Amino acid sequence: MKTRIFAFLMIGMIIDSFAQIPTLELTFTADNIGQHVSLDSILIENLTQGGDTTLYAPDTVLVLDYITGSVENSTFNEKTFSLSQNYPNPMEGKTKACIYLPEREDILVTISDIFGRDLINKQYQLERGSHTFTFYPGPESLYFLTVQADHQSRTVKMFNSPSYSFSSGILRLDYTGQQQIGVGENKSESMLNNFVFALGDELKFTASSTLGDLTVIDIPNGNQSYTFQYYVTGVPCPDMPTVTDIDGNVYNTVLIGDQCWMKENLKTTTYNNGTPIPNVTEVSAWSSLTSGAYVWYDNDISWKNSYGALYNWYTTVDDNELCPSGWHVPTNDEWTILTDYIGGIDSPHGNELKSCRQVNSPLVGGCNTSEHPRWNSSNSAWGTDDYGFSCLSGGYRNYNGAFVSFGTNTHMWSSTDYQTTHAWGRNLYSSSGGIGESYFHKRQGFTIRCLRD
Incomplete structure (x- = not known):
C-alpha cells in the first residue's frame, strides 16, 4: 500500500553475508498517487565525508563498493540497451518496467514462470529511447521478464504480492509508451564530484x-530501494499531454488515479472515420432524432472553444466512433471509478471537479471572473478544481429542442444504455457541491469528455 506523503517508502533491506563482492545496490523510483514517475536525475550527497554524485535518466541504480569507497559502473550504457527493475516489486495487480534502446530495434519480450515456461511472447519494433511496459500478473508468485535486443538479453525477477498470488488475475503485457531521448541529451550514468562511501555514512538523495x-536522508547498510512519494494532482497523462481529434482540435489531458481524461469538452463535428456528424439546429428535427447529432449552445458557434459541442446520446455509440483513436466515451462504470477515486458523489466532490473560474469566486489566481468560460455565482458551491478536471457549465439542449441552464448546469454523457429512451450520465450544478448520477433522455444534448482506452 502506498502512502500519500511527501516522503519515501523503503522496500526491503537485504545484506548477503556470503556475497563475493562487497557492494551495496541502491535503487530509486518515484510514485505519484499510484502512478510511476520518471525521474530526470538523482543527486546523492555524502553528508559524512562530503562529495556528491548524480545519476541521470534512464539510470536509477547506484552501486557502491564499500571497501574501496568507489562508485561502480552501473549496467546502463548509452550505446547498449538496458532493462530496469520493475516497479512496484512485489507487484499488486500490475507493475511497470522500462527498456532503453540506443537505436531503432526489433525486440522480443518474454514473460516466463519459475519452471521456465514461456507465458507471453511479444515482438516489437521500437524507436530509440525509453519504453514502458505494464504487466498484469496471474496466480504465480514469481515471474521472469526477459528482453532480447541487439543479440543481447536482459532479465529481471518480478515478485507477485502474497495478497495477489493464487488470484484469478488476467495475465497480460501492454506497451504503454515512449519517452524520447534526443541525440546528445543523454548524460553519463553518473557524474562524480569527489564522492566516496563507507558503511555508516549518512547520504542525502534528491530526486x-x-x-x-524530493529529498531523503538515510544511512544505507544494505541493498535498498527508495521510492520518492509525490502527491501532485492535475498533471497531464504520462507520454500523452495532449490529444488531437480528427478536426484538428487539440485537447489537454489530465491523469486522475489510473484514468487519463480529456481536460476539455469535445468539439469535433466529424466522427473519427471522417463521417460528418449532422448539425441539427431546428427544434422539431432535434426532438425526433434517433441517430447521432450535435449543436453549439443556442446554435452559436462562438461558444465552441469555451464549452465544446452538445451531442445527443446516439453519437456516443455510433459505429463511426466519436472520440479520437485510442479514446472512447466513458461507460457508466468508468464514471463511477472516477467519483469513487475522489471520494464519492456527495458535496464537496462536485466542487472538486469544477473549474474554479466562477463569478464572485472567493478563490484567487484568476478564479474570480465574469469572463467566459466560467460558472455563474453561487452562495457556497465554489469550484476548486482539485484534480485538474476543470469542468465548466456550458448548459445543455433539452430533448424537446430548448437550450437551458447555461452557466448553472453541465451534463456529461456515458455510453451506457439505461432503457430504450434513456441512458446514464453525470451532472454538476453551480448551486450544489455534489455530483448528479442519473439517466436522461437520449435526445438531450450533453457535453462529452473522452477517456483514454
Whole structure:
C-alpha cells in the first residue's frame, strides 16, 4: 500500500553475508498517487565525508563498493540497451518496467514462470529511447521478464504480492509508451564530484522530475530501494499531454488515479472515420432524432472553444466512433471509478471537479471572473478544481429542442444504455457541491469528455 506523503517508502533491506563482492545496490523510483514517475536525475550527497554524485535518466541504480569507497559502473550504457527493475516489486495487480534502446530495434519480450515456461511472447519494433511496459500478473508468485535486443538479453525477477498470488488475475503485457531521448541529451550514468562511501555514512538523495524535487536522508547498510512519494494532482497523462481529434482540435489531458481524461469538452463535428456528424439546429428535427447529432449552445458557434459541442446520446455509440483513436466515451462504470477515486458523489466532490473560474469566486489566481468560460455565482458551491478536471457549465439542449441552464448546469454523457429512451450520465450544478448520477433522455444534448482506452 502506498502512502500519500511527501516522503519515501523503503522496500526491503537485504545484506548477503556470503556475497563475493562487497557492494551495496541502491535503487530509486518515484510514485505519484499510484502512478510511476520518471525521474530526470538523482543527486546523492555524502553528508559524512562530503562529495556528491548524480545519476541521470534512464539510470536509477547506484552501486557502491564499500571497501574501496568507489562508485561502480552501473549496467546502463548509452550505446547498449538496458532493462530496469520493475516497479512496484512485489507487484499488486500490475507493475511497470522500462527498456532503453540506443537505436531503432526489433525486440522480443518474454514473460516466463519459475519452471521456465514461456507465458507471453511479444515482438516489437521500437524507436530509440525509453519504453514502458505494464504487466498484469496471474496466480504465480514469481515471474521472469526477459528482453532480447541487439543479440543481447536482459532479465529481471518480478515478485507477485502474497495478497495477489493464487488470484484469478488476467495475465497480460501492454506497451504503454515512449519517452524520447534526443541525440546528445543523454548524460553519463553518473557524474562524480569527489564522492566516496563507507558503511555508516549518512547520504542525502534528491530526486528531480517534472513534478519537482524530493529529498531523503538515510544511512544505507544494505541493498535498498527508495521510492520518492509525490502527491501532485492535475498533471497531464504520462507520454500523452495532449490529444488531437480528427478536426484538428487539440485537447489537454489530465491523469486522475489510473484514468487519463480529456481536460476539455469535445468539439469535433466529424466522427473519427471522417463521417460528418449532422448539425441539427431546428427544434422539431432535434426532438425526433434517433441517430447521432450535435449543436453549439443556442446554435452559436462562438461558444465552441469555451464549452465544446452538445451531442445527443446516439453519437456516443455510433459505429463511426466519436472520440479520437485510442479514446472512447466513458461507460457508466468508468464514471463511477472516477467519483469513487475522489471520494464519492456527495458535496464537496462536485466542487472538486469544477473549474474554479466562477463569478464572485472567493478563490484567487484568476478564479474570480465574469469572463467566459466560467460558472455563474453561487452562495457556497465554489469550484476548486482539485484534480485538474476543470469542468465548466456550458448548459445543455433539452430533448424537446430548448437550450437551458447555461452557466448553472453541465451534463456529461456515458455510453451506457439505461432503457430504450434513456441512458446514464453525470451532472454538476453551480448551486450544489455534489455530483448528479442519473439517466436522461437520449435526445438531450450533453457535453462529452473522452477517456483514454
